[in-house]
Amino acid sequence: MNYLLIFESTHHVMKAEKLLLAAGFRLDIISTPKEISSACGLSIRMKPENTDLEMVRLVLTENGLTFNIHEKK
Amino acid sequence: MKSFDLLSTVVDGGCSCKLPAQELAEVLANLPGTPHENLLVNTDHHDDAGVYKLTEEMALIQTTDFFSPLCSDPYEFGQIAAANALSDVYAMGGEVLTALNLAAFPAKIPLTILKEILRGGIExxxxxxxxxxxxxxxxxxxxxxGLAVTGTVHPAKIITNAAAKPGNVLILTKPIGAGIIMAGHRLNETSDENLQTVLDTMKILNRRGSQIMQQYGVKAATDVTGFGLAGHALKMALASQVTLKISPANLPCFDTAYALVETGCIPGACFRNLDFVEPHCRFEPTTSFNQKMLVLDAQTSGGLLICCPSSSVDAMLLDLKKSGYPFSAVIGEVVEKEEKALVVG
Amino acid sequence: MKTVDARGKLCPVPLIMTKKALTEMSENETLEVLLDNDTSAKNVTRMLEEFRMSVSLTKNGNIFKLTVTKTGEVPENSHAEDFCEIENQEISNYVIAFQRNTLGEGNADLGIILLKAFVNTLPEVNAKPRKMVFLNAGIFLAINDSPVLEALKTLENMGTEILVCGTCLDFYEKKNELAVGKVSNMYDILEVLATAGSVLYP
Structure with a gap:
């Protein structure tokens, strides 16, 4: 199971990636799965075992980014 | 050095030079045993290895295997013989700890060849x-x-021949037909490329397979080597007191292996294995002679035959395919004990 | 009566010779097989019994003589493809050539992130590439710390072959940092591209 962070635009994804990587998180950029409807074709995938979701939320919301979290196999 | 053909020194190589199963059983029968409360898996079960409990957290796995050359290049031979010997540790769900080289070498062949064999094994x-x-x-x-190998495993997580349960699904992680292709190659009936695929597959360790089995809580498995898929499946069925059903239509096999059997290219080991398997096996009428020979074909350093809990099959298959066993496939199932311990078809 | 002389031949040659002879004979014709060792005699007999033909065996000194009358057809199965699934159906006949570590032209940052999505999504796609080739800046995808390394390793494990240009690795002084696939050369890479069913250039 992985966390999928879904954003509203590609610019948001790019900004989020920079912020999260700078904060030391590990992530992958992937194509948004077909079953998730999204304005943006790219998403961020993170593994639960090395991700503190609360910290992720903090980093992103502090920087004005809104997003949804999905759990995907 | 590379131009010396190791195969020129042998007639019967690889696991085809195992002592036939019933003869082995006769030899081992009624020999004094050494029972011990710490002996968790012993030779009575004819399992892949012996297991001895050291502490509550650690048991030792011991196993050995060696054979004569089955390919021309000495380094490759070393790699394959080593992978084959190490495989039994993985079939028990363990990790390798230490190994000892076991070697025999003719006086009249340059020692550089022996060095290459050893280098292959050590690496x-x-x-x-x-x-x-x-x-x-x-x-x-x-x-x-070959090697004498010591491995370790947690005493509560040993994977044996004797724990197959009805409802388990059978997964095989490497293709079969290796023996047939090697025989075909000796007769120049199969391409170098096909042979190389077989040799490369033999070099693949069953290590990731063992780790994946432990991840999914598998309790029963064996590795497929000299007694063929049918022989090793039968041993597991007998030890577990169940019946294993194998479906020939789903078996992954090496390119051209089937076509070779079709021409009659059947290694002697198939008939030796047939002698062992036949009394306990029902080959359904839908199983062709060629398929029968394929499941009896002796493998060297073959894949793991895993009894997977039915709820984990899809996930385990995906993990296996992503971990270096792209030809893993569901090949049958375990059912309650029937008249015959093995059914093919 | 047809005779097959398999003396001096080691298994499985006597089996191949016997099966071939049977296939070429007509029904009710008799075949005689000459062998000089016990194992071959046993195995050929066994094979003929599986074909449901009755065999009689006589031994004269060291020579075994097997006589069999062809009854019915020699079992043939022309549906090898049904049974043997070695062809990994998930690998298609296309090759991907990565000439840079970005995708498309235009904004550089977008190019980087698109390429990451491209490679990371490949393991989920049904038709996976047979091989992938990495050239010029493309090599950066295959070295240590590449953001797409895990996806490349997964693809390699699933059967995709990965070739990375040695000249390029050398130019960028990254030869020691190759983390997936193997070092290749222009000759091999050309062969791969020329013999591919199709080539994708992201």
Whole structure:
């Protein structure tokens, strides 16, 4: 199971990636799965075992980014 | 050095030179045993290895295997013989700890060849994370190489031959037909490319397979080697007191293996294995002669035959395919004990 | 009566010779097989019994003589493809050539992130590439710390072959940092591209 962070635009994804990587998180950029409807074709995938979701939320919301979290196999 | 063909020293190589199963059973029968409360898996079960409990957290796995050359290149031979010997540790769900080289070599062949065999073996042990502790070499007409291996496993997580349960699904992680292709190659009936695919598959360690089995809580498995898929499946069925059903239509096999059997290219080991398997096996009428020979074909350093809990099959298959076993496939199931311990078809 | 002389031949040659002879004979014709060792005699007999033909065996000194009358057809199965699934159906006949570590032209940052999505999504796609080739800046995808390394390793494990240009690795002084696939050369890479069913250039 992985966390999928879904954003509203590609610019948001790019900004989020920079912020999260700078904060030391590990992530992958992937194509948004077909079953998730999204304005943006790219998403961020993170593994639960090395991700503190609360910290992720903090980093992103502090920087004005809104997003949804999905759990995907 | 590369131009010396190791195969020129042998007639019967690889696991085809195992003593036939019933003869082995006769020899071992009624020999004094050494029972012990710490002996968790012993030779009575004819399992892949013996297991001895050291502490509550650790048990030792011990196993050995060696044989004469089955390919021309000495380094490759070392790699394959080592992978084959290490495989039994993985079939028990363990990790490799240490290994000893076992070698026999003719006096009249340049020693550089022996060096290459040993180098192949040592590098494979290193790949398995094991430590080479030494070894022993004797003079013999026909070269032989293998390892004596010690592995470790948690006493509560040992994977044996004797724990297959009805409802388990059978997964095989490597293709079969290796023996047939090697025989075909000796007769120049199969391409170098096909042979190389077989040799490369033999070099693949069953290590990731073992780790995946532990991840999914598998309790029963064996590795497929000299007795063929049918022979090893039968041993597991007998030890577990169940019946294993194998479906020939789903078997992964090497390119051209089927076509070779079709021409009659059937290694002697198939008939030896048939003698062992036949009394306990029902080959359904839908199983062709060719398929029968395929499931009896002796493998060297073959894949793991895993009894997977039915709820984990899809996930385990995906993990196996992503971990270096792209031809893993569901090949049958375990059912309540029937009249015959093995059914093919 | 047809005779097959398999003396001096080691298994499985006597089996191949016997099966071939049977296939070429007509029904009710008799075949005689000459062998000189016990194992071959046993195995050929066994094979003929599986074909449901009755065999009689006589031994004269060291020579075994097997006589069999062809009854019915020799079992043939022309549906090898049904049974043997070695062809990994998930690998298609296309090759991907990565000439840079970005995708498309235009904004550089977008190019980087698109390429990451491209490679990371490949393991989920049904038709996986047979091989992938990495050239010029493309090599950066295959070295240590590449953001797409895990996806490349997964693809390699699933059967995709990965070739990385040695000249390029050398130019960028990254030869020691190759983390997936193997070092290749222009000759091999050309062969791969020329013999591919199709080539994708992201």
């Amino acid at each position: 494979k042990v290193k790949e398995a994370g094991g430590i080479i502790m030494g070894g022993h070499t004797i003079v013999d007409d026909v070269p032989k190489f």
